Amino acid sequence: MRLGLLADIHGDGVGFQQALAWFASQAIEQILCAGDVVDRGPDADAIVQVLINRSIACIKGNHEFTLLREHSRWSQSNQRERLASRGRIVTQATLDYIAALPTSHRLQIENRCLVLAHGAPWSDVVDMLPESRSSKWQRLVREHPNDQIIVLGHTHRPMHVRCGHLTVLNPGSVYGVTIRDSHSCAIYDTASDSLTLYDLRSQQTRICPVIEIELS
Template identity: 30%
Template sequence: MQIAAISDVHGNLAALNAVLADIASRGVDTIVNLGDIVSGGLFPRETADRLIPLGLPTIRGNHERQLLTLETDRMGASDRHAAAELRRDQLDWIAAMPETLRLADDVLLVHGTPGSDLTYFLETVTPQGLRAATLEEIEERAGTVDAAIILCGHTHIARVVRLGDGRTIVNPGSVGLPAYADALPFPHVAESGSPHARYAIVTRGEEGWSAELIQVAYDWDAAARDAEARGRPEWGHALRTGRVG
């Protein structure tokens, strides 16, 4: 069994199309979507229209939750843009998404961690910035979840960690935004270091699960220009470089 995991598209339709084309060339069994799908500085409505007909197993991320629960004046720029663009049927699609999802008995889809769409699973934020989480921190966040594979997103940083008991946590990285800055719980940046779109394929074989992290080239200069035209120069820099300006 092979599962392609995409996450954190953030309305980047060009990156999404490139990733879906690459996945199609590999003949996987299933594609799953780990949330943060439309909010950003690009094409929320068009991204939803691309994904809805595919009927992928999809969970909501923190941005989907925020779109459904926050008043517009409390939203950040990315959610406000999405809220202004999305149709009612697209919002209904988002509202129907679960927070987490079991795919077969041994695969769990989460956005952040099993208990939170905001907590980083494989990274930790300190007053000094972002760092890789320790094995002990990751085990605590995984808790007693009995899935052999936990697929997560949220940080946009592609990483695979195998716990001592054999459980494996896979973050496929971000399809649509390779770097960002955040202020909570302390100021920090998350950077992939290149502008590629990212996803992962996990494969169940005779010896258990394995994971492959994949990066895909697309026209990120055009995506950056689209973001800048929509008043998001910081997105333009991140899309071109994979770094925070």
């Protein structure tokens, strides 16, 4: 099975459409989004409508929580135009969609359990990186004894990690404005256990190298 993976779109409608076009050319069977659809870019409403129309599985990221918490205040600001251009004022339909999103989502992929989350399954603001301290990886393995694949976002850094019985994936960020952003999406092939990254700037692909994490 070939899974299209998205994360950290941040209202970047152009990057989002580029990602969908690439997925369409690659015979993707399912698309998953690991959160942070909103905030920073101006196109959240259009992106959310596509997510709804195409029934793309998605979860809340930390920027969804921020938008839900601050939207009323932002909407009453005397800088509404600037805030709207940064994706901080959206329609009620978008707010309703975001409010209904789960913080994580578990699904079956070819008799394997996949968990979709943002920073980490236990927190939307935790960074899971290959260089993260061992205790984070130990917790991930300990708390997911019956899962096989974890798809995360938040860091804006692509990642393909094997840790214990888990495969942990991050497609990087669709959003691509700062030096931190990867401006990428990815395809995970379950048969070959490979993560192919697609650079939305150069339109080039590369295989994300696998990093093995040994638990002490």
